[in-house]
Amino acid sequence: MPSIFLSILGAPASGKSYFLTTMTWLLRQTLPRSFSLSFGDADPASNRSLNEYEERLFLNENQDRLVALDKTALEGDLYDTVMFSGQSVSYPRPFIFSLKPLEEHPNYKAVSSLSRAVCLYDNAGEHFLPGQDTARSPVTRHLALSRAMFFMFDPTQDPRFRRACSGNTSDPQMGDRARTSRQETILLEAADRIRRYTGLAQKARHQRPLVVVVTKFDAWASLLDRTIPESPWAPTRFANLSAMDTEQVDAVSTDVRTLLVRLTPELVSAAEGFAEHVVYIPVSSLGRAPEVDKQTGFLGVRPRDLRPLWTEVPFLYTMARWMGGIIPYLKPRDSQDTHGAADGHRGDASVKPDTLRLWGT
Numbered sequence: 001m002p003s004i005f006l007s008i009l010g011a012p013a014s015g016k017s018y019f020l021t022t023m024t025w026l027l028r029q030t031l032p033r034s035f036s037l038s039f040g041d042a043d044p045a046s047n048r049s050l051n052e053y054e055e056r057l058f059l060n061e062n063q064d065r066l067v068a069l070d071k072t073a074l075e076g077d078l079y080d081t082v083m084f085s086g087q088s089v090s091y092p093r094p095f096i097f098s099l100k101p102l103e104e105h106p107n108y109k110a111v112s113s114l115s116r117a118v119c120l121y122d123n124a125g126e127h128f129l130p131g132q133d134t135a136r137s138p139v140t141r142h143l144a145l146s147r148a149m150f151f152m153f154d155p156t157q158d159p160r161f162r163r164a165c166s167g168n169t170s171d172p173q174m175g176d177r178a179r180t181s182r183q184e185t186i187l188l189e190a191a192d193r194i195r196r197y198t199g200l201a202q203k204a205r206h207q208r209p210l211v212v213v214v215t216k217f218d219a220w221a222s223l224l225d226r227t228i229p230e231s232p233w234a235p236t237r238f239a240n241l242s243a244m245d246t247e248q249v250d251a252v253s254t255d256v257r258t259l260l261v262r263l264t265p266e267l268v269s270a271a272e273g274f275a276e277h278v279v280y281i282p283v284s285s286l287g288r289a290p291e292v293d294k295q296t297g298f299l300g301v302r303p304r305d306l307r308p309l310w311t312e313v314p315f316l317y318t319m320a321r322w323m324g325g326i327i328p329y330l331k332p333r334d335s336q337d338t339h340g341a342a343d344g345h346r347g348d349a350s351v352k353p354d355t356l357r358l359w360g361t
Contacts, residue, residue, distance in 0.1 A: 001117045002116055002117070003116065003119050004099075004116050004118050004119065004323060005119045005121065005147055006118065006119070006121070006148055006149075006315075006318070007142055007143050007148075007149045007150065008020060008120065008123070008152065009123050009143075010151060010183070010213075011152070011154065011157060011181045011183045011186050013154070014152040014153070014154035014215060015152055015154055015216060016122055017069045017122070018069055018285040018286060019152060019213065019285045020120065021050060021053040021057060021285075022285040022286075023285075023314070024054065024095070024097070024120075025057070025058050026311055027039045027097075027316075030312055030316075031099075032102065032240075034231075034240065034242040035105075035240075035327055036101060036104045036239075037100065037102060037105065037326060038098070038101075038102055039097055040098055041096070041097060041098075042098040042117050043096040046094065046096050047096065047097075050095050056069065057301075057306060058303065060303040063302065063304035064302055066300030067301065067302075068293075068299060068301070092121060092122075092123065092142065094120055094142070095122070096117055097117070097118045097120070098115065098116075099117075099326070100114075101114055101115070101326065104239055104240055105241065105326075106238055107326070116323075116326075121142045143197065144194055144198050148208060148209045148211060148322065149190070149209070149210050149211065150213050151190075151271070152213050152215055153212055153213065153260075153267060154183065154215050155216060155220045156173035156179075156219055156220075157178075157180055157181045158263070160263045161174075161223075161264070164223055165220050165222060169220070171216070171219040171289035172289065172292055172299065173219065173290070173299070174219055177292070183267065184264075184267045187274070194206060194274075205275060205276045206274055207276050208275070208277075209277040209279070209318060210277065210278045210279075211278075211279050211314045211317075211318060212267075212271055212278060212281070214256055214260070214280060214282045214283070216284060216285075217282040217310070218286070218289060219289060221282075224282065225255070226255050228252060228309065228310060229248065230309070232245045232313060232317075233245055233316070234330060241328070244316055244320035244321075244327060244330065246317060246321055247330070247332055249313065250279070253280045253281060256280040257280045279317065281310065281313055281317065283309065283310045283311045283314065285308055286301050286305075286306055286307075286308065287305075287307025
């Protein structure tokens with residue numbers, strides 16, 4: 001199957017591991033049930049650690065015990081070492097999934113051409129420090145091949161967000177467990193490497209999409225003057241097939257961008273100065289604030305309390321907007337579809353089986 005490379009990056013403790021774990025778990029449920037797509041492990045060996053994380057959070061026998069996920073490692077099982085002329089080179093190992101239309105999908109006859117191997121690359125934040133990407137350890141060069149980048153921005157690590165949320169959240173990451181980091185520097189370093197790897201001119205903007213995933217939404221939701229719908233997609237006249245409401249996601253993105261411009265304008269400047277297509281999506285991988293384990297002092301969450309919100313949306317939106325043929329989207333409210341072919345009608349969300357296409361195809 002052709003491969004789709006997607007890269008996830010962000011500062012240390014920005015929530016990458018929780019986001020990735022929750023996203024893949026929800027996609028296993030949502031894609032077959034709502035989009036007539038199978039989503040499973042293409043390489044169980046490569047996905048072993050991620051599967052263990054999913055079990056720890058969502059299939060835990062002890063629903064009341066505090067659990068936590070390990071920090072993304074700089075070496076170990078997530079990397080493969082290959083010998084070239086006597087020199088060892090360490091490569092990051094992606095998590096690999098197969099994405100295929102099921103028989104009830106309207107485009108099932110094109111299953112051979114629509115099926116994809118989805119390769120998700122997760123980097124530790126330290127990999128974007130100067131000198132971390134070398135000939136012996138080219139840990140971030142997948143960025144040049146990625147069809148889309150998910151940049152994790154953690155508002156709890158920004159003192160301006162913490163001040164704005166003062167009195168409106170009980171999250172310890174907004175209080176005595178707060179940490180501060182200059183997160184836009186991670187994005188600027190990633191952009192610089194992509195320019196070098198691809199030969200992109202300094203004045204040019206990258207044509208592949210950048211999704212700014214604003215994490216830990218439950219901690220800063222009071223700052224957004226909008227109610228987030230549980231599922232931004234609607235059923236169609238086909239069984240088990242929904243269509244993404246991209247306009248709804250775009251409206252949320254606009255509001256989140258407005259908030260970021262007010263509190264962290266340098267992040268918006270870095271994102272939009274690098275990429276032509278930028279969208280801002282709030283997510284909560286846990287759906288609640290973590291608790292402090294009194295015995296260990298670490299932050300954890302009880303599996304019974306998990307209520308993820310929008311964690312699968314960045315993937316679904318990216319597939320619906322830029323990677324055509326599998327996930328349909330609703331036609332915009334006006335009669336002119338400014339993004340491409342009309343895949344449905346907002347009134348009844350009907351979708352023509354011969355026009356399931358995406359923007360960008």
